[in-house]
Amino acid sequence: MTTRRAITRAATVEEIKRTALTLMREQGSTDLRFADIARAMSMTAPGLYRYFSGRDELVAALVEDAFVELGDALELAVESVDGESAYERLAALCQAYRAWATADPTRFAVVFGLPVAGYVAKDERGKSEAAERAFGYLASPVLGAVAAGEPVLPGQPEVAAAFAAVCDKPPLDRLTPPQAQAMLHAWASLHGFVCLEAFGHLFGLAGPPADALFASLVRAVAGYIGLREPAA
Amino acid sequence: MTTRRAITRAATVEEIKRTALTLMREQGSTDLRFADIARAMSMTAPGLYRYFSGRDELVAALVEDAFVELGDALELAVESVDGESAYERLAALCQAYRAWATADPTRFAVVFGLPVAGYVAKDERGKSEAAERAFGYLASPVLGAVAAGEPVLPGQPEVAAAFAAVCDKPPLDRLTPPQAQAMLHAWASLHGFVCLEAFGHLFGLAGPPADALFASLVRAVAGYIGLREPAA
DNA sequence: TCGCAAGAGTTACGAGCCATAACGCAAACA
DNA sequence: TGTTTGCGTTATGGCTCGTAACTCTTGCGA
Numbered sequence: 001m002t003t004r005r006a007i008t009r010a011a012t013v014e015e016i017k018r019t020a021l022t023l024m025r026e027q028g029s030t031d032l033r034f035a036d037i038a039r040a041m042s043m044t045a046p047g048l049y050r051y052f053s054g055r056d057e058l059v060a061a062l063v064e065d066a067f068v069e070l071g072d073a074l075e076l077a078v079e080s081v082d083g084e085s086a087y088e089r090l091a092a093l094c095q096a097y098r099a100w101a102t103a104d105p106t107r108f109a110v111v112f113g114l115p116v117a118g119y120v121a122k123d124e125r126g127k128s129e130a131a132e133r134a135f136g137y138l139a140s141p142v143l144g145a146v147a148a149g150e151p152v153l154p155g156q157p158e159v160a161a162a163f164a165a166v167c168d169k170p171p172l173d174r175l176t177p178p179q180a181q182a183m184l185h186a187w188a189s190l191h192g193f194v195c196l197e198a199f200g201h202l203f204g205l206a207g208p209p210a211d212a213l214f215a216s217l218v219r220a221v222a223g224y225i226g227l228r229e230p231a232a
Numbered sequence: 233m234t235t236r237r238a239i240t241r242a243a244t245v246e247e248i249k250r251t252a253l254t255l256m257r258e259q260g261s262t263d264l265r266f267a268d269i270a271r272a273m274s275m276t277a278p279g280l281y282r283y284f285s286g287r288d289e290l291v292a293a294l295v296e297d298a299f300v301e302l303g304d305a306l307e308l309a310v311e312s313v314d315g316e317s318a319y320e321r322l323a324a325l326c327q328a329y330r331a332w333a334t335a336d337p338t339r340f341a342v343v344f345g346l347p348v349a350g351y352v353a354k355d356e357r358g359k360s361e362a363a364e365r366a367f368g369y370l371a372s373p374v375l376g377a378v379a380a381g382e383p384v385l386p387g388q389p390e391v392a393a394a395f396a397a398v399c400d401k402p403p404l405d406r407l408t409p410p411q412a413q414a415m416l417h418a419w420a421s422l423h424g425f426v427c428l429e430a431f432g433h434l435f436g437l438a439g440p441p442a443d444a445l446f447a448s449l450v451r452a453v454a455g456y457i458g459l460r461e462p463a464a
Numbered sequence: 465t466c467g468c469a470a471g472a473g474t475t476a477c478g479a480g481c482c483a484t485a486a487c488g489c490a491a492a493c494a
Numbered sequence: 495t496g497t498t499t500g501c502g503t504t505a506t507g508g509c510t511c512g513t514a515a516c517t518c519t520t521g522c523g524a
Contacts (some may be wrong), residue, residue, distance in 0.1 A: 003492080003493090004491090004492065004493095005491085005492065005493095005499080005500080005501095008501095009500095009501090012501090031263070033480095033481065033482085034481080034482070034483085035480075035481055035482080036481095043502070043503095044502070044503065044504080045481080045482075045483085046482095046483075046484080046485090046502080046503075046504085047501070047502045047503075049483070049484085050500075050501060050502075054482085054483075055482085109345060112427070112431065112433060113341060113345045113431060181445060181448065184434075184445060185421075185445075185448070185449055185452055187424070187428075188421060188424040188425035188428060188449060189417075189420060189421035189424055190424065191424040191427060191428060192419070192420040192421055192422065192423040192424020192425065192426075192427060193420035193424065194424075195344070195423060195424060195427050196419075196420060196423060199344065199345060201344060202416075213413060213416060213417075216413065216417070217417055217420060220417055220456045223456065224452045224455065224456050235521085235522080236520090236521065236522095237470085237471075237472095237520080237521070237522090240472095240520095241471090241472090244472090265509095265510065265511085266510080266511070266512085267509085267510060267511080275473070275474095276473070276474065276475080277510085277511075277512085278473080278474075278475090278511095278512075278513080278514095279472070279473045279474075281512070281513085282471075282472060282473075286511085286512075287511085
C-alpha cells in the first residue's frame with residue numbers, strides 16, 4: 001500500500017538524484033558534495049542521510065538509473081524501426097546510445113568512466129539487471145542479423161576460441177563467440193566515438209560535422225560486422 | 233646553469249608526481265589529496281605548495297607528462313617497425329596506445345576521462361605540444377598509407393565536406409578531410425576498446441582473449457580505412 | 465672561509481566537507 | 495485527539511585544503 005509518506009519520500013529521493021546530476025553537469029565533474037546538494041535543495045547535509053547512507057549509495061543509485069534510462073532509450077530506438085532490417089536497427093541503436101551519452105556527459109562518465117571518487121562498485125557491474133538489459137539491446141542487431149540469415153563478421157576462429165568462456169555469462173550468453181566478437185567490435189567503435197565526443201576530445205568537432213562523421217562510422221561498423229546497408 | 237638547488241628541486245617534483253600517480257593507482261580513482269601525497273613522502277601538506285600552487289597545477293603536470301609518455305611510446309612503436317608497411321605501423325601504434333592505457337588506467341583516465349575534480353584545462357587541450365605530438369603519431373599511418381599509394385577509406389565526400397573546417401588546426405592540419413575522417417574512425421574504434429578495457433567494462437575479458445580480440449579489432453580497423461594486411 | 469640570502473619544510477590557523485549523534489517537531493495514522 | 499513514526503535540524507569530531515608566519519638548513523657568492 002502506497003502511503004502518503006512513501007510518496008513524498010520517493011519524491012524527495014528523485015529530487016536528490018536530480019539535483020546531484022544537475023550539480024555534476026554544472027560543474028562538469030563526477031565529484032559531488034552532500035553539502036552542495038543539500039544547499040541546492042534548501043536543506044542541510046545531514047538530512048540527506050535519511051535517504052542515502054552516504055555518497056557511495058547515491059552514486060550507485062545514479063548508475064542504476066542511468067542504465068535504466070539507457071535501456072529505455074535503446075528499447076525505444078529498436079521499437080521505432082519498422083521492418084526487419086538489422087542494419088536499420090543497428091543504426092537506430094547507435095544513434096540512441098550516442099544521444100544518451102551526449103545528453104549528459106557526466107552521467108555517462110559516472111557509468112563508463114573510472115569509478116567515481118571513493119566509490120567502489122560493490123555489486124560487480126555485470127550483476128545489475130538494468131545493465132544486462134541495456135547490453136541486451138546492444139547485442140540485438142547482431143542476433144537479428146543472424147536470424148535474418150545475414151553474415152556476421154567473417155570468421156576469425158582463432159579469436160573466437162580464445163574467449164569462448166565469456167559467452168556463458170548473461171549479457172553475452174545468447175551469442176556464439178563469433179557473434180560476441182562482432183558485437184564487441186561494434187560496441188568498442190561506437191563507444192570510442194561517443195567517449196571522445198562526450199568528453200570533448202574530438203578536436204572541437206560538433207554539430208553537423210560530428211553527426212556526419214558518426215553516421216559514417218556507423219556505416220563502417222555495420223559493414224565490418226557483415227551488415228549491408230539496404231539499397232536506399 | 234644547473235645549480236644543485238635546481239637538481240634537488242626537480243627530483244622532488246618528480247617524486248611528487250610519481251607519488252601522486254602511485255596513490256591514484258592504488259586507490260583506483262583520479263581523486264588525489266595533498267595530505268596523502270605528503271604523508272607518503274614523509275612531508276606535511278603545506279610543503280607541497282612550494283612545488284605546485286594547488287591540485288590543478290599538479291593535475292596539469294600529470295596530464296602533460298602523460299602525453300609526453302604517450303608520444304614516446306608511439307614514437308618507439310613507429311621506429312620499431314622495419315620497412316614501409318603502413319599496416320604494420322598502424323598495428324604497432326595501436327598496440328602501443330593500448331599498452332600505454334592499460335599500464336596505468338588512472339593516468340589514462342586523467343587524460344581522456346572527464347576533467348578531474350575541480351580541474352579545468354586552462355590551456356585548451358589541443359594547445360599542448362605534447363598532445364599534438366602524440367596525435368601526430370596517431371595520424372602517421374594514415375599519412376603513410378597515402379604516401380605509399382594505398383587507398384584510404386573509400387570516399388564519403390558528403391561527410392568530408394561537412395568537417396573540412398577541422399583540418400586547419402594542428403593535429404589534423406596535414407590531413408585532407410577524407411584522411412582525417414579515416415584517422416578519426418580508426419582512433420575512435422581503438423580508443424573505445426581501450427576505454428572499455430582500461431575501465432573494466434569488457435565483461436571481465438582479460439589476458440590472451442582480450443589480446444586476441446584487440447588484434448582482430450586492429451585488423452578490422454585497418455581494413456575499413458583501406459589498409460591491407462600484408463600476406464604474411 | 466665565512467656570512468647571508470634564498471628556499472625548504474615546519475607548525476598554526478580558518479574555512480569547508482563528511483558523517484554521526486542527539487534533539488525537536490510535524491505529519492500521518494488509529 | 496493522542497501517539498508514533500520519521501523528517502530535518504543543530505551540535506560535534508575528524509578530515510581536507512590552502513594561507514600565513516615561522517625556523518632551519520643549504521649552498522651561493524664575496
